[in-house]
Amino acid sequence: MxxxxxxxxxxxxxxxxxxxxxxxxxxxxxxxxxxxxxxxxxxxxxxxxxxxxxxxxxxxxxxxxxxxxxxxxxxxxxxxxxxxxxxxxxxxxxxxxxxxxxxxxxxxxxxxxxxxxxxxxxxxxxxxxxxRMIKSEAELAALRYAAEKHAAVFRYIGDIIQPGMTELEIAAAFEAFARRLGHQGTKRFRGQEQGMIPGIVAAGVNATLTSCYDLPLAGNGLTPLYPMGPSQRRWEKGEPLLIDYAGVYGDYTVDQTRVYLDSEVEPQMHKAQEVAKEIAAKVAERARPGVTAGELYDFAVKMAEKAGLGEYFMGYGRQVSYIGHGTGLELNEWPVIAKGNKTALAEGMVFALEPKFVFPGRGSVGIEDTYVVTEKGAVSLTF
Amino acid sequence: MxxxxxxxxxxxxxxxxxxxxxxxxxxxxxxxxxxxxxxxxxxxxxxxxxxxxxxxxxxxxxxxxxxxxxxxxxxxxxxxxxxxxxxxxxxxxxxxxxxxxxxxxxxxxxxxxxxxxxxxxxxxxxxxxxxRMIKSEAELAALRYAAEKHAAVFRYIGDIIQPGMTELEIAAAFEAFARRLGHQGTKRFRGQEQGMIPGIVAAGVNATLTSCYDLPLAGNGLTPLYPMGPSQRRWEKGEPLLIDYAGVYGDYTVDQTRVYLDSEVEPQMHKAQEVAKEIAAKVAERARPGVTAGELYDFAVKMAEKAGLGEYFMGYGRQVSYIGHGTGLELNEWPVIAKGNKTALAEGMVFALEPKFVFPGRGSVGIEDTYVVTEKGAVSLTF
CATH class of the missing domain: 3.40.350.10 (Creatinase/prolidase N-terminal domain)
Incomplete structure (x- = not known):
């Protein structure tokens, strides 16, 4: 700068x-x-x-x-x-x-x-x-840099994962590749003490577990003091595998989630995955200057309900009240795309949008990308 | 438990x-x-x-x-x-x-x-x-488990490092191996916000750089927002390479540092490395129940001075006022082996002891292991 x-x-x-x-x-x-x-x-x-x-x-x-x-x-x-x-x-x-x-x-x-x-x-x-909600041109360039690196890590991991690997093995492979590309190996999360795991790798039922953080799902983790992220559990055929990592390259942070579903995964989850993608696409299209964050949230909830999946959207039982969050120097910036948030979007805002469905006892699906708001809607940086 | x-x-x-x-x-x-x-x-x-x-x-x-x-x-x-x-x-x-x-x-x-x-x-x-200073038998078993894993990572990295690798490449290899062994990928450091790099890999002059943390040396890091740890700099022949990582396996954390010196590194640093090892050995021998943390600190400083290396001990210019720190569920527990600390050691206390020498513009050497206090002195867990 x-x-x-x-x-x-x-x-x-x-x-x-x-x-x-x-x-x-x-x-x-x-x-x-x-x-x-x-x-x-x-x-x-x-x-x-x-x-x-x-x-x-x-x-x-x-x-x-x-x-x-x-x-x-x-x-x-x-x-x-x-x-x-x-x-x-x-x-x-x-x-x-x-x-x-x-x-x-x-x-x-x-x-x-x-x-x-x-x-x-x-x-x-x-x-x-x-x-800090509105990013300058220099900041957007830095976010694009981080997004390109992170998207490359997701392409890599998509090629090498196989059923039978443990969540931890997949996490280790993801993190090693990311680190070689310059990932900081940590992240900045406003107000949080040290101890938050860098990302989530969770298969099947593990991807439905919540924890102390305000997240729709957190994974099991390795021990109760670090109650989030990958465990020693193996990813089995027929289970969705969810990978959600913050990408911190240079000074800026993006956020991305991918879910891997084989043909043996039950049809409702395949359907929910398609609905999540549609919600992301439609919300991004609507995310133009002047629209409020709360309106986007309501719109997404309605789409989920219309698809008959409302009760699974953004958690089950205790649902979180957002579908996305600003990101930049910190992973939890403003605007939060949350219920009732009257913040009007403006050009240069950057947020991660993460429609997810949690099926208790079975697994979670969804997608997350990091977007920048433009005149024509939000454009993904992490594809 | x-x-x-x-x-x-x-x-x-x-x-x-x-x-x-x-x-x-x-x-x-x-x-x-x-x-x-x-x-x-x-x-x-x-x-x-x-x-x-x-x-x-x-x-x-x-x-x-x-x-x-x-x-x-x-x-x-x-x-x-x-x-x-x-x-x-x-x-x-x-x-x-x-x-x-x-x-x-x-x-x-x-x-x-x-x-x-x-x-x-x-x-x-x-x-x-x-x-929390005094660890129970169950806690000591958990610390031994963490120490064995971490020592194995250091044995691995000692075998694969070569001049010409970047600090980041070495860090990525270290972290990937550690993660596969169950390292949490983060650590708990009391009172610190997110953003602290998991460890330091620093070659030559980079190992002399200090930063915002209360450490004798911090490394350069990749960017100013994450001002610690490895950079993209290559480790050159004739430079000491310092690797300092917290080992978080299960719920407990140990701390360990190794320095790698080839025959081309200048004699004063080789000598300082031997002095650091002697200080560690002699301090551990004296670390018996009843001795105060401050006495151990003074003893170490005197040994460094006697060797003609006082001005380089635990930093140069702005020296830190400790030679070690408790560790357990958090990396920064009590007792701190610090100047003037009147805490008397007792059986079951666990601390990392890290005599280090910083030669401005040239490099740093030293050693760190995690010890438990016994009737017969402190016994290293991380060998």
Whole structure:
């Protein structure tokens, strides 16, 4: 990204701070930092509602200074220095400051309260997540890069899987190929602690298991502390096999799911797979600027019901209330294509669309691709 | 783990709650939940300072009920139900409750405050982390299992690496082999958001780079948003190659580092590698019950200084203040073998010991194994 892109991001963000009558915001979370400054090092980025931002780099200072697109970068030796460094840079004692309260720990929040005792704190996570919904041309190029790599991994895995392989063997083959193509081997999922498995490989009944995450299906996993993803179970003929992975190549993340069905899989699942594809195609066609996310959700639910598959759509029993989610620097960005979400789509939004059907005790089918919203509807990046 | 183990853990924890004069504690974080109840599903576990715990399972209820070692498990439909479910189970309105404040988000804390308006909150993370320092026989067996698998991966990688391979190619080979052996493909690192690379493969100067994490060295990584681990750089003859991975097999995590040096690597690094091995051996020998973590740290620093390598020990310029760290369900457990840490070692403690030397602009060497403390000193699990 060139410096101009960061200047525009900061200017856009400052407009929103001014509209909320804030003195500024402190950015501390790695992805927010990276989005606004170009570095994800351990820093506190002060963005006044007007004027130049100041990046206080705790660790690693040299790395932060080299990477950062902002001009004012100072080393930070201790947290308590923050107020004096802000004052020395001419930034008045702030009275109303924004923080991303969706991801701050209680401990960090209390430390900020201590060093700015008179300050009122406002949650600006919505401002940031709203701004990040619309991807720039440079971001779209980065997402296309990630999507091409990820689609190549799915083509590879489609060629080598065979009944009799365990879910773990298939996952290991998928991940090894992806890693050689530059997959980061991890992902950024806003607000989630470490421990989330990189993807799901699940055969038959395992693909119907839910877990602690807000997902229609999660897989069994290897042990209860990592309750998601592949297990040691073998994929048997006649069972659908579901593979769902986040693709993190470069800085950007796409999401994709494929389901493999042989002729022995029962007809209802074959039918549901066709319905899932139709839902994806029709929703994408309708995903034009101005349509709300909630309207797309309702439309998809109606298609599923019309096909007689409503009770299996997006989970069974406890269905999730979305059919897709934004993706970008993080896997769980906005907009969420969810029930009642009044966010209107706009050109440059990117989301994963994942119509899925869960048949309890039997298996799951569906499809997922990552799309960009254009004037003519949403266009898939992961084909 | 059998039910008796969980009963003992809860009883031990309740003793500590009583000593702090607390009414009880609410456990919400996945690893704490798993340690005390046997499930890592999305739950709120109420542990009164006396009597039976109550597990309120939000998602997935069936999975939580099946896995949990506690007797009272109820489904939780909404957060606001918590006080009435506690009351219905005969648990009086609490006035002093413990929470793990090292990992709670501001949002979750505020929600607890809302539903228990008269309650005072106390940080019990230290109680939990102290209790978890001492591993039971069943935990030690699980750690030995993880260590054997991980040591096998290091034997494999030692056989196949060759100069000319990129760091990423080596990482991909390491991870693929580990994954087939059942590595979880992720790790649990207390308090860290998603996005941390699973391990480090770094050649020559890349192994001297630090980053946002509290590590003596981090590697370059592939992009600034994932600023750690392997890059596309090739390992050249005459450069030390450092491989440092967490090994997560089953529920437990070990940590191991190996450095590969050919005869063309400069003599000072060969010497430092021998010194690192000596430090590890001598520290392990001294790591007997009663010795403090801080004493071990000081001893290691003195050995490095005596060898004329003090300035390169555990980083260069900004050295980290530890030579090792506890490991178990999480990679960053207690005790930290750190400067000034007065924790006395005891039988059954498990820690990774990682004496390393960083030569700026040139490369890093060192060794890391995971040890258990016995009457006769610390014994390595990862050889």
């Amino acid at each position: 060139d410096k101009n892109e960061y200047r525009q991001r900061i200017s856009h963000f400052q407009d929103a701070l001014q509209a909320r009558e804030l003195d500024g915001a402190i950015i501390f979370q790695a992805v927010d930092l990276y989005y606004l400054s170009g570095t994800a090092q351990s820093c506190h980025l002060f963005i006044p509602s007007q004027g130049e931002p100041l990046l206080l780099a705790f660790r690693d200072f040299n790395r932060a200074r080299t990477e950062a697109a902002v001009n004012n970068v100072l080393p930070l030796r201790s947290f308590r220095e923050i107020p004096s460094l802000l004052a020395a840079a001419g930034l008045q004692e702030p009275k109303h400051l924004g923080l991303a309260m969706d991801v701050i720990s209680l401990n960090l929040f209390r430390r900020y309260e201590e060093i700015f005792p008179g300050c009122q704190w406002v949650d600006i996570s919505g401002i940031l997540r709203t701004q | 059998d039910k008796n183990e969980y009963r003992q853990r809860i009883s031990h924890f309740q003793d500590a709650l009583q000593a702090r004069e607390l009414d009880g504690a609410i456990i919400f974080q996945a690893v704490d939940l798993y340690y005390l109840s046997g499930t890592a599903q999305s739950c709120h576990l109420f542990i009164p300072s006396q009597g039976e715990p109550l597990l309120l399972a939000f998602r997935d209820f069936n999975r939580a009920r099946t896995e949990a070692a506690v007797n009272n498990v109820l489904p939780l439909r909404s957060f606001r139900e918590i006080p009435s479910l506690l009351a219905a189970a005969g648990l009086q309105e609490p006035k002093h409750l413990g929470l793990a404040m090292d990992v709670i988000s501001l949002n979750l804390f505020r929600r607890y405050e809302e539903i228990f308006p008269g309650c005072q909150w106390v940080d019990i993370s230290g109680i939990l982390r102290t209790q």
